[in-house]
Structures are given as structure tokens and as C-alpha cells.
Amino acid sequence: MTVLSDIRHHPKDLTLAAYAAGQLDEARSVVIAAHLRLCAKCRLAVADFEAVGGACLETVEPAAMSDSALDSFWLRAGKQEAAPAPASILAANDFALDAAHPLARYLKEGVDAIAWKNVAPGLAQHVIPADGYRPGVLRLLKISPGVRIPKHTHGDEELTLILRGSYTDEVGEFRHGDLADLDEDVLHAPLATGDQPCICLIATSAPLRFRSIVGRIVQPFIGL
Amino acid sequence: MFGALARRVTAPRQAAKAVPADPDRLNDLLLLVATTADREAFNALFAFFAPRIKGYLMRIGTSADLAEDLAQEALLKVWRKAKLFDPAKASAATWIFTIARNLRIDAARRAAKPVLDAEDPAFTPESEPRADEVMERQSRDEKIRAAFKALPAAQYEVVRLHFIEDAPHSEIAERLNLPLGTVKSRLRLAFEKIRKDLGDSVE
Structure with a gap:
């Protein structure tokens, strides 16, 4: 597991607590899980919140199990355990997309096989539906070096993780592992810096919302 | 270290209808299960956690029957994966909470749409825990539990x-x-x- 000690932008406390409580939609859970692989500080925070969950579980009103529950348990436990499925190995690259990576199940062909769609000069995206539990959308955005995204705000529930490259904006500099969990009223215009494209993983909570965000971002480019 | 902890705990003699574990003994009991596959210790954990997990799972709007089945599944994971319980990472209640939570998310997902079962992060074995890390995590969980209450x-x-x-x-x-x-x-x-x-x- 990679450990980056220079991560400077982290999820909000409430976001990490919602993750630990199992309350985040799938898309945002993936983004948080990907950040956690890189951030020991947030892993500790999540472990603490899970301890709150443990304390809460003890307070749940018990729902009586059937009389034969323990007997049927041992009957079930005695049956042969299924062999675990072999982990698939994905192409090695700087996304560190090994089989255990939270993104691996969504990018089965690996990162270099992504069919990017250009949405504006210097801006491409790849949309991944994550509409299982609590629908959401995952999106990869690729911003060419030197390209600045026009000013826009974010919905309260959007999360952005930097996977490759970097950008700077009014909030600061965002690099690999940094996560933007911005307040709704933050207006920013990120500029991709460095000499390689900046690739971000973005989670939005609902498709409708997502469309409007694309509109907000792309509108100034294509003059809608 | 496990051995020392295990010796301090005396397992109940008979568990035809198991007596729920005392909340303060959950860690000791789970360590007994982890180290010696002690069935009576497990029965006490089952009697404590199964009805609570069932209650917890009924909150996603499942029927009592399905919740009972899922609670069985959760406890089955506890039994089979007990060796992977890492006391340097979590206390027993915390670990079992994460198992029940992941099962709840998967169950809700399955209800919406079948997907691949991701590797459950509650079962990621790592290096042998160090005694001081175990102590630190356990006392931290204990403080969190007290602060919550x-x-x-x-x-x-x-x-x-x-x-x-x-x-x-x-x-x-x-x-x-x-x-x-x-x-x-x-x-x-x-x-x-x-x-x-x-x-x-x-x-």
C-alpha cells in the first residue's frame, strides 16, 4: 500500500463518518476508499468512526432470533466453505489499480484502456455508472496541462480525488491523493499544472445533478 | 499474547441455549474464538450479536426472515474469519459492526442490482499485530465507546x-x-x- 505523507487536502469529518456508517452512495464510497489507501490520517479517523459504529451496534434493540437459530447456524457452519475466487491482476500503472483497488471493479480493462470522450479542447471524460446502492455517478476527468477549467461551484455532495498530475485553484494545490470535499459556495477555476495531464476521479450523488454539473463546467467552452 | 488472554478467560460449561456475552468480555471471547475456535465462546457472541445485527439489518426495510438469514451470514463470517480479527485495528464490537455494515450495503446493492462481491475490507490480513498497537487501539475504542455514551x-x-x-x-x-x-x-x-x-x- 502506497503511503503519501504529503497529502494536504482531506475529506470532511462528516464525509468520513458517513462512509464509516455505510451511508455514502456507491460512487462517493469508491472515491473515499481510494483516498484511504493513500492517507493514514483518514484511515485512523475512519477507524475511530467505526468504533462509534461498534458502540452504536451494542445499543440496537435486539430482534429475537428463532429458537432454532443457533442449531441452524452450526449446521451451516459445518458445510464446506466455498473456495475464494482468484483475484484478477490488472495492468500495473501509477493508479496502482491492483485487484483490491476500489476502482478495479469499475475499470476491468485497466486505466490505459479507457476510451476517453473529448468534451472540450484539453478536457476529456469517462463516465462510469455506479448505480447499485444509492445511485451515483463516477467520472474520470482528464485535463491537459495548462488548461484552466472555467469558474464553477460544486454541489455539496461532490468529491474529487486527484489520481495523476496536479492542479491549482483558489483553494490551493491539489496533487496525487488529495481530495476536494468543497463547500457548495466555493467558486473555483482549477488550472492543470505540471507536464502531464491531470486525471481526477469525481463522484456525484445523482445522475440528474451530474448532468447539470457537466453543463456548468462545459458551458463556457462550447458556448451553450 | 493471545495465549495469555485466552488463559484468563474461563469458557462457560454448557450452552444449550447460549447466554449472551457481557459487553465487557466481547474482546476476550472473540480472541478465544480466533485462537482456539472455542465454540462456547462463540455461542455467547452469537447470543449477544445475532439479535442486534438482525435488528440493525431490519432497518433497511428487509423482512424479519431475510434479516435473520443475513444475521446468520454475518455471524458465519465472524466464525470463519475470526483468525483475521486484528485487535490492533479494532475491538470486537467495532469489527463485527464493519462486517454487518458491509453485509447491509451488499444486501441493499443486491436488491437493486446484482454486482460482483468486492473483497470485504474487514478481512484484510496484515502483519502480526504488536502488543502496544493492540493496547492502544483497544483503549482508544474503549474511550470512544465511553465518550459516545x-x-x-x-x-x-x-x-x-x-x-x-x-x-x-x-x-x-x-x-x-x-x-x-x-x-x-x-x-x-x-x-x-x-x-x-x-x-x-x-x-
């Missing part, structure tokens, strides 16, 4: 709803007839207070 009633309620009910912030607000901002600020205050009780600096 000592929260003012209004904060205790929103934290509990957030972790136990299948309800995001907006739904808690609706249910308690509170503005969304109040729910969020109560959660924030509660977490600050827990952190203060832990002796961490509040950022």
Missing part, C-alpha cells in the same frame, strides 16, 4: 440514528423534524466532543 442526549440521538438507521443526514432531519444544518452541526459537535475525550486536538 456520555454525549448529551440530542447529540447521542443523531449519532445513533446516523450509524444504526439506514438514513442519510436529510432523512434524519426529516424524522426528527429538524433543519438539515442542525443535524450536521449536532454530528460535528458530537465528533468534536468524542475527539476531545480521546485527548486529540480539535482542528
Whole structure:
């Protein structure tokens, strides 16, 4: 597991607590899980919140199990355990997309096989539906070096993780592992810096919302 | 280290209808299961956790039958994966909470659409835990548990709803007839207070 000690932008406390409580939609859970692989500080925070969950579980009103529950348990436990499925190995690259990576199940062909769609000069995206539990959308955005995204705000529930490259904006500099969990009223215009494209993983909570965000971002480019 | 802990615990003689574990002994019992596959220790854990997990899973709106089946599945994971329980990472209640939570998410997902079963992060074996790390994590969990119980009633309620009910912030607000901002600020205050009780600096 990679450990980056220079991560400077982290999820909000409430976001990490919602993750630990199992309350985040799938898309945002993936983004948080990907950040956690890189951030020991947030892993500790999540472990603490899970301890709150443990304390809460003890307070749940018990729902009586059937009389034969323990007997049927041992009957079930005695049956042969299924062999675990072999982990698939994905192409090695700087996304560190090994089989255990939270993104691996969504990018089965690996990162270099992504069919990017250009949405504006210097801006491409790849949309991944994550509409299982609590629908959401995952999106990869690729911003060419030197390209600045026009000013826009974010919905309260959007999360952005930097996977490759970097950008700077009014909030600061965002690099690999940094996560933007911005307040709704933050207006920013990120500029991709460095000499390689900046690739971000973005989670939005609902498709409708997502469309409007694309509109907000792309509108100034294509003059809608 | 496990051996020393195991020796201190005396397993119950008979468990035809198992007696639920004392909440303060959950760790000792799980370590017994982890090290010696002790069935009577497990029966006491089962009697304590199965009805609570069933209660927890019924909050996602499943039938009592399905919740019971899922609670069985959760306890089956506890039994089969007990060797992977890492006391340097979590206390027993915390570990079992994460198993039940992941199962709840998977069950809700399966109900919406079948997907691949991701490797459950509750079972990621790592290096042999060090005694001081175990002590630190266990005492931290214990402090968190005490701090949670000592929260003012209004904060205790929103934290509990957030972790136990299948309800995001907006739904808690609706249910308690509170503005969304109040729910969020109560959660924030509660977490600050827990952190203060832990002796961490509040950022």
C-alpha cells in the first residue's frame, strides 16, 4: 500500500463518518476508499468512526432470533466453505489499480484502456455508472496541462480525488491523493499544472445533478 | 499474547441455549474464538450479536426472515474469519459492526442490482499485530465507546440514528423534524466532543 505523507487536502469529518456508517452512495464510497489507501490520517479517523459504529451496534434493540437459530447456524457452519475466487491482476500503472483497488471493479480493462470522450479542447471524460446502492455517478476527468477549467461551484455532495498530475485553484494545490470535499459556495477555476495531464476521479450523488454539473463546467467552452 | 488472554478467560460449561456475552468480555471471547475456535465462546457472541445485527439489518426495510438469514451470514463470517480479527485495528464490537455494515450495503446493492462481491475490507490480513498497537487501539475504542455514551442526549440521538438507521443526514432531519444544518452541526459537535475525550486536538 502506497503511503503519501504529503497529502494536504482531506475529506470532511462528516464525509468520513458517513462512509464509516455505510451511508455514502456507491460512487462517493469508491472515491473515499481510494483516498484511504493513500492517507493514514483518514484511515485512523475512519477507524475511530467505526468504533462509534461498534458502540452504536451494542445499543440496537435486539430482534429475537428463532429458537432454532443457533442449531441452524452450526449446521451451516459445518458445510464446506466455498473456495475464494482468484483475484484478477490488472495492468500495473501509477493508479496502482491492483485487484483490491476500489476502482478495479469499475475499470476491468485497466486505466490505459479507457476510451476517453473529448468534451472540450484539453478536457476529456469517462463516465462510469455506479448505480447499485444509492445511485451515483463516477467520472474520470482528464485535463491537459495548462488548461484552466472555467469558474464553477460544486454541489455539496461532490468529491474529487486527484489520481495523476496536479492542479491549482483558489483553494490551493491539489496533487496525487488529495481530495476536494468543497463547500457548495466555493467558486473555483482549477488550472492543470505540471507536464502531464491531470486525471481526477469525481463522484456525484445523482445522475440528474451530474448532468447539470457537466453543463456548468462545459458551458463556457462550447458556448451553450 | 493471545495465549495469555485466552488463559484468563474461563469458557462457560454448557450452552444449550447460549447466554449472551457481557459487553465487557466481547474482546476476550472473540480472541478465544480466533485462537482456539472455542465454540462456547462463540455461542455467547452469537447470543449477544445475532439479535442486534438482525435488528440493525431490519432497518433497511428487509423482512424479519431475510434479516435473520443475513444475521446468520454475518455471524458465519465472524466464525470463519475470526483468525483475521486484528485487535490492533479494532475491538470486537467495532469489527463485527464493519462486517454487518458491509453485509447491509451488499444486501441493499443486491436488491437493486446484482454486482460482483468486492473483497470485504474487514478481512484484510496484515502483519502480526504488536502488543502496544493492540493496547492502544483497544483503549482508544474503549474511550470512544465511553465518550459516545456520555454525549448529551440530542447529540447521542443523531449519532445513533446516523450509524444504526439506514438514513442519510436529510432523512434524519426529516424524522426528527429538524433543519438539515442542525443535524450536521449536532454530528460535528458530537465528533468534536468524542475527539476531545480521546485527548486529540480539535482542528
